[in-house]
Amino acid sequence: MRKSRTARTGRCARSGRWLVSAAAVLLLAGIVQAAPAQQQSLSITDATRAALAENPDVESANWDRLAASAKADAAGYRLFPSLSVSASYQRLSELPATSVDFPNPFPPPGTIPLQLPASLNNAFAFGVSLQYPVFAGFRLREALAVARLAADGKEASLETLKRSLIFEVRRSYWEALRAGNNVLTLQRNLELARSNYKLFADQVATGAATQADLLAADARRKQAEIDLGGAGTLEKKAYLRLASQTGMDVARLDVSPDPSATQVPFRLSTGPEEALCPGVAGALDEQALIGIALAQRPETRSSEIAARAAEHGVRLAAAPLYPTVAITGNYTLADPNPRVAFQTDPWAFTGTWALGVQLSYDLGGIAANLEERKASHMGVSKSRADASNLRNSVVLDVRTCVLTLTRAQTDLELVRQMVAQAEENARVAEQRYEAGTLNELGKLGADLALLKAQFAIANKQIDVQIAAADLLRATAMEDLP
Numbered sequence: 318m319r320k321s322r323t324a325r326t327g328r329c330a331r332s333g334r335w336l337v338s339a340a341a342v343l344l345l346a347g348i349v350q351a352a353p354a355q356q357q358s359l360s361i362t363d364a365t366r367a368a369l370a371e372n373p374d375v376e377s378a379n380w381d382r383l384a385a386s387a388k389a390d391a392a393g394y395r396l397f398p399s400l401s402v403s404a405s406y407q408r409l410s411e412l413p414a415t416s417v418d419f420p421n422p423f424p425p426p427g428t429i430p431l432q433l434p435a436s437l438n439n440a441f442a443f444g445v446s447l448q449y450p451v452f453a454g455f456r457l458r459e460a461l462a463v464a465r466l467a468a469d470g471k472e473a474s475l476e477t478l479k480r481s482l483i484f485e486v487r488r489s490y491w492e493a494l495r496a497g498n499n500v501l502t503l504q505r506n507l508e509l510a511r512s513n514y515k516l517f518a519d520q521v522a523t524g525a526a527t528q529a530d531l532l533a534a535d536a537r538r539k540q541a542e543i544d545l546g547g548a549g550t551l552e553k554k555a556y557l558r559l560a561s562q563t564g565m566d567v568a569r570l571d572v573s574p575d576p577s578a579t580q581v582p583f584r585l586s587t588g589p590e591e592a593l594c595p596g597v598a599g600a601l602d603e604q605a606l607i608g609i610a611l612a613q614r615p616e617t618r619s620s621e622i623a624a625r626a627a628e629h630g631v632r633l634a635a636a637p638l639y640p641t642v643a644i645t646g647n648y649t650l651a652d653p654n655p656r657v658a659f660q661t662d663p664w665a666f667t668g669t670w671a672l673g674v675q676l677s678y679d680l681g682g683i684a685a686n687l688e689e690r691k692a693s694h695m696g697v698s699k700s701r702a703d704a705s706n707l708r709n710s711v712v713l714d715v716r717t718c719v720l721t722l723t724r725a726q727t728d729l730e731l732v733r734q735m736v737a738q739a740e741e742n743a744r745v746a747e748q749r750y751e752a753g754t755l756n757e758l759g760k761l762g763a764d765l766a767l768l769k770a771q772f773a774i775a776n777k778q779i780d781v782q783i784a785a786a787d788l789l790r791a792t793a794m795e796d797l798p
Contacts, residue, residue: 357583361490361591364563366798368486369479371564378478382471385464392464396457398449405442412436434661437653441666447646454636459629466626473622476615479797482562484790489559491779491786494585496552498779502772503545504579509765510534510541516761546576556581589778593785596794603719606792610715613793617711620704627693627700634693637686640678647671711791718791722784729777732770739763739770 369375414435418428450457517534520526553572560582561567570582592598611617647670653660654667679686746763749755789795 358586359563359583360585361487361587364490364559365483365486367563367565368482369798372482372562375475375478375482378471378475382468382475385468385471389461389464389468392457392461396461398447401446403442403444403446405440407440409436409438409440411438434659437660437663439663440651440653442649442651444647444649444651448643450641450643452639452642454639454641455632456636459633459636462629463626463633466622466629470619470622470626473615473619476793476797477619480615480790480793480795483795483797484786486559486562487786488783489555489562490585490587491589491782493552493555493559494587494589495776495779496548496555497581497585498772498775500545500548500552500579502769503541503548505768506765507538507541507545509761510538513761514538549576549579552581556583589775589782591782593781594789594795596792597722597785597788601719601723603716606719606788606794607712607715609794610711610792611708614711614791615793616707620700620707624697624700624704627697631690631693631697634686634690637679637682638690640676643675643677645671645673645675714791715788718784718788722781722788725777725780725784729774729781732773732777736767736770736774739767743767 412435415433417431417433419431421427421429514531514534514537517526517531521528521531557567557570557572560570571580572582573580648668649670650666650668652664652666654669656669657667660667743763743766746755746760750760
């Protein structure tokens with residue numbers, strides 16, 4: 318009996334020293350992994366700001382907004398009179414002086430000679446023209462209103478893109494952190510599987526276990542290696558996705574394709590225990606959140622803008638049904654001036670002017686214009702239907718996010734209670750192990766269960782963070798940086 322207890326104590330001591338060594342190796346590996354990443358620490362706030370500043374989709378949408386704003390300014394300038402200036406010069410071929418005889422209508426009969434001077438060889442002309450549509454069927458006013466609404470729509474689209482990008486970056490950040498936690502868990506699982514294999518190898522050597530037990534332990538060890546390799550690959554993919562969203566040069570990131578390499582290109586400094594935004598923390602007032610979303614979501618503003626643009630489009634389509642009245646004016650200073658006959662001085666400039674009113678009406682286009690106005694009225698009905706559909710989508714989005722966040726918070730509390738149970742199981746397993754009523758394999762299983770429960774808390778905290786970020790996107794209550 319004493320010999321058996323001594324043998325078991327020796328095996329336990331060897332296994333304990335092996336576990337301590339494994340823990341030391343893991344700790345050193347974590348230090349080595351974190352050391353080069355200290356200069357590349359990335360918080361979730363820095364990640365969102367970098368994404369907004371560097372993401373090409375945001376830059377493209379911003380240029381689109383600026384272009385629409387410039388078009389609106391151009392439409393505003395068209396309300397002013399159109400004033401144009403011109404200048405020209407022509408070299409003319411020489412024509413000699415000529416004489417023309419006209420019959421004399423009065424007695425005595427004969428002819429009346431008319432002397433025409435030689436033509437001028439240089440022709441200069443300077444002109445100023447003015448055109449102002451006094452009434453154009455409200456075309457210019459409605460075109461300006463539509464252009465301004467288009468610019469407002471581009472701004473709302475830019476805000477929509479920014480809010481969506483912020484959520485995607487936050488989700489990628491938390492998923493990368495989750496992947497890192499999963500790798501740590503599976504590293505510990507692999508170490509325990511290796512310890513389990515070594516334990517069975519020692520037992521096979523003493524005859525306390527069969528070869529089948531050793532092969533089963535070896536299969537579990539290999540499966541743990543496969544799981545760790547897959548988790549490491551998923552972690553690297555998550556980091557690359559986050560780096561791409563934040564504008565980093567993915568080609569220069571130090572990410573090894575070797576599954577055994579666990580080094581990540583940068584360190585995530587924000588933990589999942591970070592406090593939530595006050596608007597989505599604590600008890601959630603679903604109706605208040607829906608009201609905020611309907612008032613602040615850029616999509617609802619885009620819907621309202623589309624409806625107003627459709628109404629202005631009806632008036633713009635009806636503009637050709639009205640006559641167009643315009644004031645025209647012109648002043649010409651020329652040598653020779655075409656309105657002055659028989660000019661002989663080659664350097665005498667003559668100025669003439671003209672002022673008029675122009676009225677026009679497209680009779681042939683009445684039928685087409687009526688159909689165009691009818692189509693515009695249908696566009697108004699469509700925009701109203703789209704606005705109603707969008708409102709329902711916003712309400713559904715908010716309610717879904719509220720349900721997801723509430724479920725995630727409930728799961729987090731339940732998991733925390735499970736950790737307490739796992740801690741108690743590990744404590745009881747330790748006491749039974751010391752008393753000799755539980756073998757080392759059972760104790761290792763209890764320790765692994767405790768480790769998984771502890772990491773489950775972090776995973777549920779990440780679920781809460783992602784759900785909260787999604788609710789912030791759905792309600793648009795967060796101010797953009």
